[in-house]
Amino acid sequence: MNTIQRVPVLMYHRVGPAHNNWERRYCVSPERFAAHMYRLAEKGMRACTLADFFAWMEGIQDLPEGSFLLTFDDGFLGVLEHAAPILTKMNWPATVFLVSSLIGKQDEWCRSQNPSGVTYPLLGREHIDAMRHMGFTFQSHTRSHPDLTTLDDDALADQLGGSRAELESVLGEPILYLAYPFGRYDERVVDAARAAGYRAAFSVQPGFNRRGVDPLRIRRLDVFGTDTPTMLARKVFFGTNDGGWRQTVRYYGDRVAQRLQLGS
Numbered sequence: 001m002n003t004i005q006r007v008p009v010l011m012y013h014r015v016g017p018a019h020n021n022w023e024r025r026y027c028v029s030p031e032r033f034a035a036h037m038y039r040l041a042e043k044g045m046r047a048c049t050l051a052d053f054f055a056w057m058e059g060i061q062d063l064p065e066g067s068f069l070l071t072f073d074d075g076f077l078g079v080l081e082h083a084a085p086i087l088t089k090m091n092w093p094a095t096v097f098l099v100s101s102l103i104g105k106q107d108e109w110c111r112s113q114n115p116s117g118v119t120y121p122l123l124g125r126e127h128i129d130a131m132r133h134m135g136f137t138f139q140s141h142t143r144s145h146p147d148l149t150t151l152d153d154d155a156l157a158d159q160l161g162g163s164r165a166e167l168e169s170v171l172g173e174p175i176l177y178l179a180y181p182f183g184r185y186d187e188r189v190v191d192a193a194r195a196a197g198y199r200a201a202f203s204v205q206p207g208f209n210r211r212g213v214d215p216l217r218i219r220r221l222d223v224f225g226t227d228t229p230t231m232l233a234r235k236v237f238f239g240t241n242d243g244g245w246r247q248t249v250r251y252y253g254d255r256v257a258q259r260l261q262l263g264s
Ligand SMILES: [Zn+2]
Pocket: 073, 074, 141, 145, 181, 182
């Protein structure tokens, strides 16, 4: 088997209806989510498990061309209601990063972000149990979703270590992976994550992941509700968050320019 050289990691948040422009960016409608997945499948892509992704990163295992990792931040109930039926049909696994102190509650940290000031329901324990049987893996998104770079050392350790402990008691298995809330991290946060026992952590830095990438700074592509399937396909092809056509023009423009230089 030819192993893949670089693996994109896609990041989604809520799946469901959106009611303002902010939500239309961070929430994907069920119809659009289905269209995204079908487009990726048409392109010969296939979601891999979190375990397979890390086995590939560590050089233990190969992954076929077209492999990508599908992640959902925050643990919205909408992922079960709207994404799980499609993923189950496709037999595609996914990873959900949970805010451990808000299991079965609402996304309180979004109240100040969302211009409408509303919150949405998060997965409860019974949902999480059901989803584990559908191929979902659950990992940490801290205890209460703060910007980790703003916390003092004690609060940072509590958010990282406390979340691991809470999730391990819910799931009964080791929690080794983290997604930084808002994608925010610095050297101190990375060191604290390592000290809290995380083996790897996901950022929102765009790009592909190759073997040898720093496991505590894994790159992800941010998928927006406003991304058409074509825009998503461009993001995955170019490894950028810019799904617009300008990216395509720039890419081929650069290649033409390189060729002209070589010929001169
Ligand atoms: Zn989040």
